[in-house]
Amino acid sequence: MDMANSLSSLVDGFGTALSPGNVMWAALGVLLGTAIGVLPGIGPAMAVALLLPVTYGLDPTAAFIMFAGIYYGGMFGGSTTSILLNTPGETAAVVAALEGHPMARSGRGAQALAAAAIGHFAGGMIGTILLVVLAPTIAEWAVDMGAADYFAIMVLAFVAVTSVLGNSRVRGFASLLIGLTIGMVGLDALTGQQRLTFDVLQLADGIDVVIVAVGLFAIGEALWVALHLRRRPDRPIPVGRPWLGRAELRRTWKPWLRGPLIGFPFGAIPAGGAEIPTFLSYATEKRLSRHRDEFGKGAIEGVAGPESAASASAAGTLASMLTLGLPTTAVAAVMLAAFQSYGIQPGPLLFERESELVWALIASLFVGMAMLLVLNLPLAPIWAKLLRVPRPYLYAGILFFAAVGAYAVGGETLDLVILLIIGLVGLLMRRYGLPVLPAVLGAILGPAAELQMRRALQISDGSVSGLFDTPFSVGVYALIAAIVAWPLVRRVLRRVRRRATPGARVPRG
Amino acid sequence: MTGIRPWLRERSELGVCALLLVLGALVLGDVLTMDVDIEQRGPVGPTTMPTVVGVALLVVAALLAVDVLRGGRGEAEGGEDIDLAAPGDWRTVLLLAGVFLGNAVLIEPLGLPASGALMFWGSAWVLGSRAYHRDPLIAAVLSVATYVLFDSLLGIPLPGGPLMEVL
Numbered sequence: 001m002d003m004a005n006s007l008s009s010l011v012d013g014f015g016t017a018l019s020p021g022n023v024m025w026a027a028l029g030v031l032l033g034t035a036i037g038v039l040p041g042i043g044p045a046m047a048v049a050l051l052l053p054v055t056y057g058l059d060p061t062a063a064f065i066m067f068a069g070i071y072y073g074g075m076f077g078g079s080t081t082s083i084l085l086n087t088p089g090e091t092a093a094v095v096a097a098l099e100g101h102p103m104a105r106s107g108r109g110a111q112a113l114a115a116a117a118i119g120h121f122a123g124g125m126i127g128t129i130l131l132v133v134l135a136p137t138i139a140e141w142a143v144d145m146g147a148a149d150y151f152a153i154m155v156l157a158f159v160a161v162t163s164v165l166g167n168s169r170v171r172g173f174a175s176l177l178i179g180l181t182i183g184m185v186g187l188d189a190l191t192g193q194q195r196l197t198f199d200v201l202q203l204a205d206g207i208d209v210v211i212v213a214v215g216l217f218a219i220g221e222a223l224w225v226a227l228h229l230r231r232r233p234d235r236p237i238p239v240g241r242p243w244l245g246r247a248e249l250r251r252t253w254k255p256w257l258r259g260p261l262i263g264f265p266f267g268a269i270p271a272g273g274a275e276i277p278t279f280l281s282y283a284t285e286k287r288l289s290r291h292r293d294e295f296g297k298g299a300i301e302g303v304a305g306p307e308s309a310a311s312a313s314a315a316g317t318l319a320s321m322l323t324l325g326l327p328t329t330a331v332a333a334v335m336l337a338a339f340q341s342y343g344i345q346p347g348p349l350l351f352e353r354e355s356e357l358v359w360a361l362i363a364s365l366f367v368g369m370a371m372l373l374v375l376n377l378p379l380a381p382i383w384a385k386l387l388r389v390p391r392p393y394l395y396a397g398i399l400f401f402a403a404v405g406a407y408a409v410g411g412e413t414l415d416l417v418i419l420l421i422i423g424l425v426g427l428l429m430r431r432y433g434l435p436v437l438p439a440v441l442g443a444i445l446g447p448a449a450e451l452q453m454r455r456a457l458q459i460s461d462g463s464v465s466g467l468f469d470t471p472f473s474v475g476v477y478a479l480i481a482a483i484v485a486w487p488l489v490r491r492v493l494r495r496v497r498r499r500a501t502p503g504a505r506v507p508r509g
Numbered sequence: 510m511t512g513i514r515p516w517l518r519e520r521s522e523l524g525v526c527a528l529l530l531v532l533g534a535l536v537l538g539d540v541l542t543m544d545v546d547i548e549q550r551g552p553v554g555p556t557t558m559p560t561v562v563g564v565a566l567l568v569v570a571a572l573l574a575v576d577v578l579r580g581g582r583g584e585a586e587g588g589e590d591i592d593l594a595a596p597g598d599w600r601t602v603l604l605l606a607g608v609f610l611g612n613a614v615l616i617e618p619l620g621l622p623a624s625g626a627l628m629f630w631g632s633a634w635v636l637g638s639r640a641y642h643r644d645p646l647i648a649a650v651l652s653v654a655t656y657v658l659f660d661s662l663l664g665i666p667l668p669g670g671p672l673m674e675v676l
Contacts (some may be wrong), residue, residue, distance in 0.1 A: 040589030057663030085589060170572045171583055174529055177569060180562050181536055188555035195559060196539050219609075221588075226601045226636060230592040391590055393647065396632035399605065400625055403612055404655055407621070408665050416613035420606060427602070432525050433583025450558045457553045 006136045013359025017367050022065050025058075026364050029066035030371045033073020038081055038386045041225055041394060044074030045330035045440075049213035050398070052338055053405035060342045061357050065364040067338065068318070071331050072124055072365065075274075075311050076372050077383065079116040083109060083303070084236040084384055093310075095278040099295065099302030104237045106298055110380075114242035115300050116307040117376040119256050123308030124369045126260035127267070127315025132362060135351070138323040142348035147455035148467050152476035154449040157326055159480050160270040162438045169487075175434040178425065179442025182212055189451055200414075207418060208409050209337035212443045215419045216436050217330070218402040220426015222395045227427065229391060236387040242380050252304040255285050259308025266309075267316025273329035274310040281309035315365070322346055322358060325448075330437050333444050522583055526574040533566030604635040620670015626652035 016022060036047040047070050055063035078093035083100035096116055103112035145153075162172030185196045186206025197203040244252065259281050266277035285305040286295050295302055320326045325347035327333035339346050344354055351358055376383070406419040429436055453467070460466020468474055517523070540559045585593055608631040615624035629648040638644055656673070659665045 053665065054659075054663060057659075057665050081589065168576070168581070168583065170569060170576055173565070174525070174569045174573060177529070177562055177566050178532070180558075181532060181566070184536075184559055184562065191555050193543060193555040195543070195555060196536065198539075223602050223605060224586065225588060225590050226605055227597045227599065228591045228593055228595055229598070229601070229636065230590050230595075231637075234589075390638060392633040392636035392638035395636055396629045396638075397651070399609060399632050400629045400651065401655075403609065403616075403628065404621065404625065404659065404667070407616060408659060408667060411666070411668075413613050413617060416616070417610070420609050420613075424606070428525065428528075430586040431583075431597075432522050433585060434525070454553045454557075462553065 003133070006132060009355060009359045010132055010363060012356070013361075013363035014366075016061065016356060016360035017065065017363035022062060022360065022364065023367065025062045025066045026069050026368045027371060029069020030073040030076075030368050030375060031069075032066075033070035034077040034372065034375060034383060035073075035386060036070065037074040037077020037079075038383045039077075039389065039394065040081060040085070040387065041221065041391075042398065043078075043217070043221075043330075044071050045213075045334060046217040046221060046398070047074060048331055048334045048338075049210070049217045050401050050405055052210045052213065052334065052341070053408040055338060056341075056408065060339075060344060061360050063338065063342075064335070064357065064361045065368075067335055068361055068365055069368045069371075071314055071335075072120075072311065072368055073372055074331075075124075075307075075314060076117060076120050076376050079120070079303075079307055079310075080113060080376075080380060080383055081387065083112045083116065084239060085234050085387060094275070095282045095306040096303055098282065099299050102296070102298035103300065103303065104239065108298060108300075109237055109239035110242045111244055111248055111300060112298075112303050113239065113380045114244045114377065115248070115252050115304040117242060117373060117380070118244070119252070119259060119304045119307035120311040120376075121369055121373045122256040123260045123263055123311035124315065124365070124372075126257070126308075127264050127312030128362065128365045128369070130260070130264050130312075131315045131319045131365075135319050135323050135362075138319065139348045139351045142324055145348065145472065146470060147452045147459065148473045149470055149476070151449060151452040151456055151467060152473040152480075153324065153326060154445055154452065156476050156480050157270040157328070157441060157445065158438070158449075159483055161328075161435075161441055163483050163486075164271045164276070168433060171432070171434045172438050175429060175436065176438035176442045178429075178434075179212075179439035179444075180446040181442075182207055182422070182439075183443040183446030184450075189447065190454060202412055202414050206447075207422075207443075208415070209334075209340070209444055210409050211406050211415055211419050212422060213334050213337060213440060214402045214405055215422025216426040216429075216440055217334075218398050219419060219423025220430060220436070222398045222402075223423055223427040224430040225391075225395055227431070229395075236384055239381060239384060242377050248300055251289075251291070251300055254288075255281075255301045255305030256308045258284065259305045259310075260312035260315075263309030263312030264316040264319075267313030267318075267328065268320045269316075270320075270326065270328040273317060273331075274313040277309045277313050278306040281305040318365075322350055322361075323348060325350075327441065327444070330440055333437070333440050337444050520577055522577045523574060525583075526570045526577065529566050529570035529573065533563050533570060536563035536566060601635055605632055608632050608635060617668055618670070620656075620672055621667045622649075622653045622656045623670055623672050625655065 036042045048067055079096040082093040082097035083104050100112040158176055162176050163169055185203055187204055188195055194204060262281045263277040267273060282302055285301040286292060289301050291299055317329050317332045320328050321332040321336060327336045336346060403416060406415050409415055456466045536559050540556045543556055587593060608628055612624050612628035626648040629651055630645050633644050656667055659667050
């Protein structure tokens with residue numbers, strides 16, 4: 001598909017996205033997304049998981065337009081919380097607190113909020129334009145990918161999320177294996193063999209992804225918070241309407257434009273979404289700034305750049321999810337599950353088979369972004385009021401919606417019990433530092449990975465070489481080997497360096 | 510260093526190792542009880558993946574145990590409403606789990622509007638809310654509105670229970 005072709009598809013997409021019904025879903029999505037982003041304790045992944053059952057009553061286009069609104073809206077709202085409260089809930093918003101909160105404390109909260117909101121808008125816009133330009137090309141190139149290539153890329157996703165995220169690989173792998181085990185429950189896709197069902201009839205269909213996602217994200221989080229609930233929540237700093245003066249604009253426009261260049265590529269690879277690019281953007285802005293001494297005390301560049309990178313990384317995430325069927329963040333993993341529940345398989349063929357849906361979704365990203373800017377700039381003080389919601393209601397509400405959603409999946413009481421068990425697993429994982437994303441990815445992607453592996457081995461008649469017979473898969477395995485070997489290499493390098501400079505103290509960590 | 514209890518309390522993460530060990534044994538046990546030769550299509554059957562995952566679970570359980578014994582600790586997750594300095598309030602968690610299971614038992618006989626409202630009120634109470642007029646009101650409105658949204662507007666059937674038959 002060439003550029004002109006994708007532009008005309010995009011115009012058609014706007015036609016669909018701007019129909020009154022779809023504008024309403026986009027508006028609902030960004031409203032919910034912003035509210036959820038602002039509300040403490042709820043991240044976009046939990047929000048999308050809780051809303052999965054609602055989509056059973058919607059057509060796919062409407063559902064994905066709403067999901068995309070929630071994803072982007074959550075990013076906008078999350079920075080409000082970290083600037084005004086200094087206790088970021090989403091990892092993507094950690095960096096916003098570094099400079100944004102000191103700004104709010106020194107009475108420049110309005111400027112911090114504006115720099116963040118416009119940064120999200122700029123990053124989202126540039127990121128989505130990159131998505132429009134690159135996605136069809138990636139899809140076209142990926143059409144020739146075979147079973148072995150898909151298996152390789154899924155293994156890469158597993159290894160990358162367990163190795164890059166968090167600070168303990170063993171715990172990452174433990175989480176991944178828990179997810180893979182949950183994904184295996186049910187009838188084997190190729191032979192119909194019962195696995196891990198223990199002759200329970202309801203388990204033969206497997207554990208629905210909604211139950212897994214809601215259990216790990218919603219129940220797990222609510223119970224974990226309940227275990228350590230802060231009895232007196234922090235008071236948010238009161239703030240006026242966001243605005244920027246000329247001097248601030250001069251300092252922020254370059255970070256806004258630089259952020260997406262860092263954010264988009266990192267969103268597209270399985271490296272944990274917005275966490276790494278926001279830190280990289282922060283470091284870059286600190287290095288390039290003429291006001292380096294202000295960093296740590298409220299430098300506006302440190303809000304503008306990372307926030308722009310965060311939104312662009314969301315667009316990069318969508319690029320991988322739509323063109324390769326590869327979720328790189330928790331939200332994308334849950335969205336992939338939603339696609340599958342409609343019988344749609346994201347991947348290179350998506351742009352051919354579901355062209356209308358994909359382009360309507362992409363067009364709605366632009367529509368949603370415009371809505372978000374309007375919603376967030378003048379209304380920020382109102383959103384900030386959400387920070388005062390009584391915590392018992394907030395977490396009781398999460399438990400309530402989780403139960404309703406899980407029951408709506410199949411009308412089974414047993415699903416509620418499984419939901420609670422998975423929720424308790426989620427609680428333990430948070431307590432002992434096991435990252436949640438590998439488990440969700442394992443449960444959602446595990447069955448697909450197994451299927452691709454067995455297909456590849458069927459083609460090669462059982463010979464293991466069937467997994468390595470394309471240049472692409474060999475390249476991916478080389479990359480995996482590099483990721484696995486990296487800490488060892490680093491340790492050796494450090495030892496060599498220490499020997500080269502005797503007596504020098506090498507910082508650990 | 511007196512007695513085994515403080516030693517274990519300090520290393521409670523070993524419980525995670527035990528869970529992984531049990532899970533691995535469960536997966537491998539399931540592989541052993543499968544009748545694979547019924548319909549084995551292709552060289553790699555339905556047992557390959559569980560075998561790999563099961564063995565990996567045992568290995569990771571062992572590696573994690575070694576890490577914990579050498580002083581490694583998983584870092585508990587922080588958050589806006591989380592105060593890690595406070596000791597864990599397991600009573601609240603157990604009560605919430607009880608309220609949640611209560612809803613699972615009651616949802617079919619009572620219907621979602623009634624059981625859901627009870628669950629919301631119960632959870633809010635467990636979490637420390639004591640507004641005896643406002644709490645049940647919010648619970649009832651939320652529960653009935655959600656029921657109407659799912660059942661009537663979205664067309665996803667939920668049990669209404671006797672209450673909804675009267676209305």
